[in-house]
Amino acid sequence: MGLDSVVTAAVLSCVMKARDGVAVFGIDLPYTEKQVKAHMKDIMAYKLFALAVLAIWLFVQEFSLSSFITLASAVQGFAFLLLARQAGEEGSMRGISRKMLFTYALALCFRLWSTLFYLGYLPVDYSGYFVYQGTDVLTLLVVVNLLSKALQRYPSADEDSFWVSVPIAGALVLGWLVHPNLDNVEHADAAWMSSLWLEAAAFCPQIWMVSRAGRCRSLTAHFVALSFASRCIVALFWLEAYPQLKIMSHIYGEGLVYDFTPGYAVLAAYLLQVLVISDFMFAYLRSARRPQMDSVMEL
Template sequence: MASPSAYDKLSPRSTNLDLIKQYNSGLAVWVAFFTFVFLIYYKFSDGDFSFLMTYAALTRTFGFALLLVRMFIKQHAKGVSRKTLEMYVLVFFPRLVSILRHEGYLPYDKSGDFIYHAAEMLSMALAAACLFYMHTRFERSYQRDYDTFGSVGLPSHLGTLYMIVPCVVLAVLLHPTLNNDFISDTTWTLSMYMETCAIIPQLYMFQRSAANKGVVEVLVSHSVFALGFARVLDMIFWLYSYHELSDAAGSKSVGMLVLATQFIHIAIMGDFFYYYLISIKTGKAMQLPISASMV
């Protein structure tokens, strides 16, 4: 048996090798995902620019699939925000209410006929599954003491109301009319607004969690990055298409607002993106500055 001193010398090296293997595996999964998206594009797309919307939907599905797989691999839910999962379930539900009833907000691309719907439904199912297992199988490992966004003035478990209520009010007052249907137009807009802030509890939890001392677990970081990357793809599409969104009076301001919410989302995740890319470049665990504020 190795002496304690020898073990102490080898242990950090072994840990670093494990981290390198995890990141290499994560990158391999990304390569597999990009290959899958290329095949979807080749088989089910007619090359329209709006395929970016389908690409974004597939990326969200990928992100939640990674998170669910991670829970079962690690057999715990440490470092995962239940509030963010709740928000994303609420993001997908109104979006599906809209896109399953009308076609105004679907990609013009052929992939919008089926693939886009399937990806959004699967994303909701995966997010709901993650949430279900956090309430059941992995309940004991949930770090509720760190998942405290919005706990000022409200019970902690109701903290997401600080995001939900303003989004509902804003969606009712300011929404485009591509479907010429109040419910469909409002629910689609609500999903866009809520997605902007859905990730905030997770980012807040990263900063609050003293247990991992600023280190974000590999698969969790890949999952969160996937959700952010999906928003980047959406933003690119709407950057060239926001002028198609107008309210009942014909004003294009609502289109600019939808686009602005996506820029805000990317800005919110700016620090996370930076440190994620640093971790990919160095092959080391993702380190977040303890004192930095990401929200």
């Protein structure tokens, strides 16, 4: 028996045991061995990603609440890798919004503008030294590669009809008007804040495309689901840490008065990101209970 057969058998055994385990709690996942084998590549991709995260964590040898930021960035990068795999296997960019790719690339550029040259918004653990920024840089390279393919062989502009220019303009304006000051450099602080609003805008074209079609490639669905998980992870961090974004408003008597508006704006941006994807997630979870053998997921 070859190594591939051993790994496949081990993964299959784990998945089937997990199915039987959740059945104890009344959760019925009607997957058969044949259906699991049909998605073995997807399962292996998730396992490899989990091992990579574990390896990085062991290398960094530190975990704190701010590590959630790095973890969220890694999950989002993995989501784009799944899109790249789909595009490579199918030789087509059908079902992938180029407006989403462009807007997310813009968001990454704005965030890296802050995190590559300033320290204010980096995780305070060791992952903030190179892992966090490196993950964003690699993700940006994947997104740019996908965008170049989308521009070369895009199926139909009618499918990607969401008017994203207005949300992009709104994101830039909001980021400039209300932003924290952890970098103590206005353009860097505004760029970081704009990246949050741009991320919310980026998912709109993809959700719009999927909702109009009523179906999508399974890896595209996994991409959106992982993006949702990534947004939830980083939102959990800022839900705890947003008071740190306060800025001094004025001096009243012998005390200082702080303005928490930037922190509330950050929470609002992440809440918007979660809300944009949440409707898709309900359809995704319903569809996940209907195992399908092909690469198209009905929503």
